[in-house]
Amino acid sequence: MSPLYRCAAALLLACGLSASPAFAAASCEGRLGTSRVMEVQAAGLQVGTKHFPQTLDLAEGEVVLTFDDGPHPGTTNMVLAALSRECVRATFFLVGRAAAAHPDLARRIVAEGHTVGHHSQTHPMTLADMPFEKAVADIEKGFSSVEKAAYGSAAPQLRVPFFRFPGFGSSPQLLDYLAKRGVGVFGADLWAGDWNPMTPDEQLRLVMERLDHQKRGIILFHDTRAQTAKMIPAFLVALREHGYHVVHIVPAGVVTAAAPH
Numbered sequence: 001m002s003p004l005y006r007c008a009a010a011l012l013l014a015c016g017l018s019a020s021p022a023f024a025a026a027s028c029e030g031r032l033g034t035s036r037v038m039e040v041q042a043a044g045l046q047v048g049t050k051h052f053p054q055t056l057d058l059a060e061g062e063v064v065l066t067f068d069d070g071p072h073p074g075t076t077n078m079v080l081a082a083l084s085r086e087c088v089r090a091t092f093f094l095v096g097r098a099a100a101a102h103p104d105l106a107r108r109i110v111a112e113g114h115t116v117g118h119h120s121q122t123h124p125m126t127l128a129d130m131p132f133e134k135a136v137a138d139i140e141k142g143f144s145s146v147e148k149a150a151y152g153s154a155a156p157q158l159r160v161p162f163f164r165f166p167g168f169g170s171s172p173q174l175l176d177y178l179a180k181r182g183v184g185v186f187g188a189d190l191w192a193g194d195w196n197p198m199t200p201d202e203q204l205r206l207v208m209e210r211l212d213h214q215k216r217g218i219i220l221f222h223d224t225r226a227q228t229a230k231m232i233p234a235f236l237v238a239l240r241e242h243g244y245h246v247v248h249i250v251p252a253g254v255v256t257a258a259a260p261h
């Protein structure tokens, strides 16, 4: 690896954090940046007011950026490039079979310092409508596919025990299973509804209107959507101009129970 490349990689990982403050400050000057890292105790966690009564403890103006359904060639790269330019870290809830098909992208997400959470193996709509055992099997297969793709190996103890239900389709029984497994469940507080076709400009206007109304929260996007990938650069600039701060969520002291079967 050339010294220049090493330097660039180190810079990327240090951006917005304290590993190399002088370096990071220089390269991230005038950028949105990541304002703080929030360590999240995953076991029993259920957050996101679109799905649950409570959410993360965010101050006014603080947002957590999340991207579902990837990785996806083309669009995920665009999103990663935009996040890197603005020195911002996000959380990607990966679909197991997509991660298995594109392990290079899963590894790139990890290498660039983002958090990799889980979003099932096959993205059933919904897990709550399936027999419980089948739903659990899909969730567990997703855990191992994503971890193998992102880190090269999988073990019962998850590196990042964060899960989001496809279509927010949870059931009390599945929520109980994940709580016992030590896995935190993330909903969201707002979105632009990027599964609906709209132009990047329309999407930007919509999400900023909603954010300016709610003032904080976990924001849900899909890095598989071209309209979203095109919108993200302008969205990050808008966050900076409107005075928002990006919070990066990471798991605190990971202790997860083994899969029961």
Ligand SMILES: [Zn+2]
Pocket (backbone or CB within 6 Å): 068, 069, 119, 123, 165, 166, 167
């Ligand atoms: Zn999804």
